[in-house]
Amino acid sequence: MASIVITTLNARYIHTAFGLRYLYANMGNLQAETALLEFGVQQRPIEIVEKLLQQQARIIGFGVYIWNVAEISAVVAILKQVAPETIIVLGGPEVSHPPDLPAVAELADYIVTGNGEISFPQLCSQLLTGITQIPKIIVGKPALLATLVAPYSHYSDTDIRQRIIYVEASRGCPFKCEFCLSSLDTTAKPFELQPFLQEMEILYQRGARHFKFIDRTFNLKVDSSVAILEFFLARISEDLYLHFEVIPDNLPERLKQVIVKFPPGVLQFEVGVQTFDPAIQQLISRKQDNQKTRDNLNWLRQHSNAHIHADLIAGLPGDTLAGFGASFDDLIVLNPQEIQVGILKRLRGAPINRHNEGYRLRYDPNPPYTILSTSNFSFTDLQRIGRFARFWDLIGNSGRFSATLPLIVGDRPFDRFLLFSDALYTLTDSTWQIALKRLFELTYTVMSKTLMLPHTDTLEALSQDFLRSGEKSPPNFLQNTTEIRAKRGLANKRQRQYL
Structure with missing residues (x-):
């Protein structure tokens, strides 16, 4: 059990809450009474609340960021319903610039703006000793870097x-x-x-x-x-x-x-x-x-x-x-x-x-x-850029289409990839959950029918990229090509030599 819990919701499991570790490292004599808990934005708010309340803490501090403010708002709203006596403290960039604050600030008991390594432990000490005449918004005091305890052991x-x-x-x-x-x-x-x-x-x-x-x-x-x-x-x-x-x-x-x-x-x-x-x-x-x-x-x-x-x-x-x-x-x-x-x-x-x-x-x-x-x-053009960005990640940044990408972009990269992106979206009505094999098929269709690229060049580039992709069954447009069958046969022959 802990008197104080500091927590946040990370965007992905692989991420770690660096700011919380700095906070925990600098809790001073309150560190023994403090628990650091991390969750993910994918977790259900009600389950997060249950785990937080298992600590029976008097104070729960949340690190609020642009990527988790909606989810933390849901968690805090439930906490205020089932444990109204728990003191909620918010910190982090999303609540550090009053009066420009998100709606969850209304539910908080206290907000620490800016740096929290000095101000948050001081607030907790006051609250645990019964001092309540404290302003809701506390301006964080920046610490001298040489005085901070490093967080890395945590x-x-x-x-x-x-x-x-x-x-x-x-x-x-x-x-x-x-x-x-x-x-x-x-x-x-x-x-x-x-x-x-x-x-x-x-x-x-x-x-x-x-x-x-x-x-x-x-x-x-x-x-x-x-x-x-x-x-x-x-x-x-x-x-x-x-x-x-x-x-x-x-x-x-x-x-x-x-x-x-x-x-x-x-x-x-x-x-x-x-x-x-x-x-x-x-x-x-x-x-x-x-x-x-x-x-x-x-x-x-x-x-x-x-x-x-x-x-x-x-x-x-x-x-x-x-x-x-x-x-x-x-x-x-x-x-x-x-x-x-x-x-x-x-x-x-x-x-x-x-x-x-x-x-x-x-x-x-x-x-x-x-x-x-x-x-x-315009709104329409910014929506197009949003889709451009997603499809660029799939085609340009992934490294899976290294032979195909030069054909798509040609000598006018932005204009041609925007045309490619618009056409791809017309076919899919989505930028998500596109399987790799289907992405090859869609790319072939757009290159052939929208960009009007030479059929031989398109097949050659896509077949090279497909052979490197690790996919087992070729897309429809490659299944009947002599070249892809020959290359796959050679690859299988080489593989058998090492079995």
Whole structure:
């Protein structure tokens, strides 16, 4: 049993609640009375309530995010019905910007905005000692990083074996991109390097091999970036995987010299390009040297083994369908392994909200608050981009259609893939639950009847990709081709030789 429960709902089982572990690590003398429980958004709210109440806690604190606010709202509503005496405290980005608060805030007893490592334990101490004259909204106090207790020992062995291990070498961001909550930070502050690396060594010795750095600007301070990369370079193993979010236009020579030493499959760089349009960049206070960004992405693809995950955002103020397409075409030429096509979301407190009226930014009132239309981007076209993004994941990012994709996009990648996406949706009336074999068949139909591609080229590309897919029975359009039968026969013959 615990007096205090801290909890949240993760988007997927593989995720871990890094913020809760920081909170738990810094509960001080209340840690022995605190339980950390994690759930998933797929779980039934009533079952979550049952497990929470088994702790018989006086205080339950929830971490509320854009991806779980609806589910947490349902959990809190049930709690208030069956256990009204339980004190509910909300924290996290979704409740940190009053008066812009979700409806669940009305049900909460207290809300801690911003950082909670100091303010939440103080609140709990007051409540457990009978102090009740406390304002409902408590402004979180940011702690000096050197005074924080590190959270890494609170990853369980199961976490290390089965889940993503989140780590941070710095907090904050010096940039002011208005679509991002990090624009509210004053600057980026690093944790002390040697203690941080000691924690990484302990995690590594415990078996951790999948490290996801949540630093917004990993390559901002090159000395630290190089030291961290060299630390892991000395511990290279076949299963080591490192994810970093990097600034696209800052790749000095010292950093390049370390990056080139990593073998394939270890480094993943998430590169936030967002847009190549200088007018939009200026409008949303984004400082990005587009030429350096292009040069650095080219260098990474040509001279390193890093996997590049590049982000674009559709629906920014001033953006248009054609303008977004131009950024997509600019990016695809640079050949990142993945292009994440994101749709703008309304983040509470983000400075971009100052453009809501001027650019008629209209968002879905339901989480995750996706942009619906703007003065320059119609609802219909944003819906098309949403489907484009999903089909791009299936065709472009999956790696399953490496021979077919160049035929689809040709020399006008955005326009042609949008045409492909529109036609695919017409056939399916869905972007989900499309089996791989059916996806091959649909792709063949669209390439033949909509894109009007040469039949021989289409069959050749799709047969190559299908043979790599692992699917056992070929789609209908390949079943009668001599080539696919011959290749499958050769593959079976080779397989029998090793039996």
